[in-house]
Amino acid sequence: MKKYYICSVLFLLTCGVMHLRAQEADAWTMSRMRLRTHVSFLASDSLAGRLIGTEGNLIAGEYIADCFADAGLDEYNGTGYFHYFDVKLPSAVPDIPLAVIEGCNVIGVLPGTDPVLKAEFIVIGAHYDHLGKATRGSGEKQSIYNGADDNASGTAVLIELAGKLQEKGGLARTVVFAAFDGEEQGLLGSKQFLIDSLFPRESIRIMISLDMVGYYRTSGVLKILGTGTLDDARALLPKTKALRVRFIPYEISPFSATDTKPFASAGIPTLHITTGSSSPYHKEEDESEKVDYEGLTAVTNYVQNLVTALGKHTSLTPSGNYAVIHHVPSSLFSWGPAWALGTNRFVHTKGALEGKTAFYASLGADFRFLWKGFLELNPGIGVEYVGARHAPYPGSSYMNQMHMLALGVPLSLRVYFPEFNKLPVGVYAWATTYYRYYLAGQTFDPGFVFTDVFRRHEWGLGLGLGVRASVFQVGFETRWGMTGLFRPGVLQGYNVKNSTQTIRFSYFF
Numbered sequence: 001m002k003k004y005y006i007c008s009v010l011f012l013l014t015c016g017v018m019h020l021r022a023q024e025a026d027a028w029t030m031s032r033m034r035l036r037t038h039v040s041f042l043a044s045d046s047l048a049g050r051l052i053g054t055e056g057n058l059i060a061g062e063y064i065a066d067c068f069a070d071a072g073l074d075e076y077n078g079t080g081y082f083h084y085f086d087v088k089l090p091s092a093v094p095d096i097p098l099a100v101i102e103g104c105n106v107i108g109v110l111p112g113t114d115p116v117l118k119a120e121f122i123v124i125g126a127h128y129d130h131l132g133k134a135t136r137g138s139g140e141k142q143s144i145y146n147g148a149d150d151n152a153s154g155t156a157v158l159i160e161l162a163g164k165l166q167e168k169g170g171l172a173r174t175v176v177f178a179a180f181d182g183e184e185q186g187l188l189g190s191k192q193f194l195i196d197s198l199f200p201r202e203s204i205r206i207m208i209s210l211d212m213v214g215y216y217r218t219s220g221v222l223k224i225l226g227t228g229t230l231d232d233a234r235a236l237l238p239k240t241k242a243l244r245v246r247f248i249p250y251e252i253s254p255f256s257a258t259d260t261k262p263f264a265s266a267g268i269p270t271l272h273i274t275t276g277s278s279s280p281y282h283k284e285e286d287e288s289e290k291v292d293y294e295g296l297t298a299v300t301n302y303v304q305n306l307v308t309a310l311g312k313h314t315s316l317t318p319s320g321n322y323a324v325i326h327h328v329p330s331s332l333f334s335w336g337p338a339w340a341l342g343t344n345r346f347v348h349t350k351g352a353l354e355g356k357t358a359f360y361a362s363l364g365a366d367f368r369f370l371w372k373g374f375l376e377l378n379p380g381i382g383v384e385y386v387g388a389r390h391a392p393y394p395g396s397s398y399m400n401q402m403h404m405l406a407l408g409v410p411l412s413l414r415v416y417f418p419e420f421n422k423l424p425v426g427v428y429a430w431a432t433t434y435y436r437y438y439l440a441g442q443t444f445d446p447g448f449v450f451t452d453v454f455r456r457h458e459w460g461l462g463l464g465l466g467v468r469a470s471v472f473q474v475g476f477e478t479r480w481g482m483t484g485l486f487r488p489g490v491l492q493g494y495n496v497k498n499s500t501q502t503i504r505f506s507y508f509f
């Protein structure tokens with residue numbers, strides 16, 4: 001009897017577990033099917049690439065609004081999901097330089113359940129616009145950028161997430177679901193979201209951008225960029241065995257921007273969630289059938305857990321640190337004094353007038369045009385003292401001392417490594433081309449006429465590596481002269497070039 005009883009309990013338990021498993025499997029399958037439906041619709045040819053201001057884009061917006069309504073989200077302002085804004089773009093009509101088109105964010109709200117925390121917002125954004133049609137070709141032949149991964153995938157996850165979080169009864173904090181328009185034209189929708197102060201800026205605790213999340217199978221990683229912007233993010237964010245998740249403290253690529261940027265620039269912690277750019281990025285081949293829906297379902301589940309963790313955590317505090325690319329002006333001009341100390345050497349490339357190292361010094365100014373915080377064009381000007389020690393004739397053991405004064409004009413291209421640049425100390429590398437105009441030269445011989453023997457002009461190339469600390473820079477540079485020093489006809493059969501090694505200091509106002 002007892003045995004029978006135990007058997008029955010075990011049987012019922014097993015049935016229960018199996019039933020739960022089956023339910024889970026069902027939920028997974030349903031979720032995957034819905035995600036596929038959203039991506040397939042948004043990235044279909046009939047929407048013609050969802051370019052801002054086009055009919056296809058409008059249809060996409062209405063589709064998202066319908067989905068938000070189905071999910072039971074509140075309209076963001078009590079009267080609708082649509083947040084319209086004007087965009088001025090260069091017009092094709094010569095008399096009218098600017099054309100005004102209308103952009104539209106789609107915004108739904110899941111109110112918070114905690115009486116206090118509901119006044120705080122978590123903004124989840126995904127841009128739904130894309131590039132439209134290819135400009136080449138016309139009519140039927142014109143091909144379409146359907147943007148399945150970029151960013152029908154993120155939009156689908158946004159919609160699915162709205163339904164799932166609503167089903168769970170919401171979170172302590174209020175969650176704002178924002179499908180942004182005009183991202184591809186320069187983050188227009190997300191910028192406008194903040195400009196129009198739809199939600200009090202100081203109450204937005206974090207912004208999460210889902211951008212290109214449909215290629216997990218190919219990339220093998222789900223990246224969460226920006227964990228350094230939120231206090232304790234690493235402890236707070238969930239771990240999972242279902243996906244390989246990589247936490248990256250800051251967004252570092254100056255070339256890729258997503259809707260996190262306007263929020264990060266406003267001092268709000270941000271996370272950019274992406275499976276990377278393994279998809280055919282901004283190509284016509286970014287089609288819905290290539291998206292990994294199994295991965296997309298797993299990503300949705302993970303993001304749901306992530307948002308749930310953030311939604312109930314007692315205090316979400318900004319770390320105060322932000323990615324350099326979010327906090328530098330797109331271009332910057334500055335200048336300052338520059339000086340260099342080092343050695344100069346004659347290098348015989350033909351003949352035997354080998355030199356020994358001699359002293360080099362320069363004093364001048366550097367001008368810098370910094371682009372996006374990492375690439376810098378750096379013209380300079382300076383007076384240079386170029387010393388030389390050389391054998392006056394082949395085989396001589398006596399070294400002749402020469403003193404030369406020149407005007408130097410270097411032009412450098414510098415690269416700052418952004419990962420280091422968020423710290424007060426950074427690293428940079430550069431390549432230089434320089435021009436030197438020799439003003440005068442002197443040797444032991446009082447009758448020596450510099451211009452009878454030497455050319456006035458020299459140019460060459462250089463490479464350098466340096467460290468920046470606040471407004472100071474110090475680096476090591478090697479320069480190689482590309483032109484011979486002697487006038488044609490002087491010292492037949494000999495060719496001598498300069499080589500300079502210096503420590504360069506500069507300061508920027």
Ligand SMILES: [Zn+2]
Pocket residue numbers: 127150151183211212
């Ligand atoms: Zn995108």
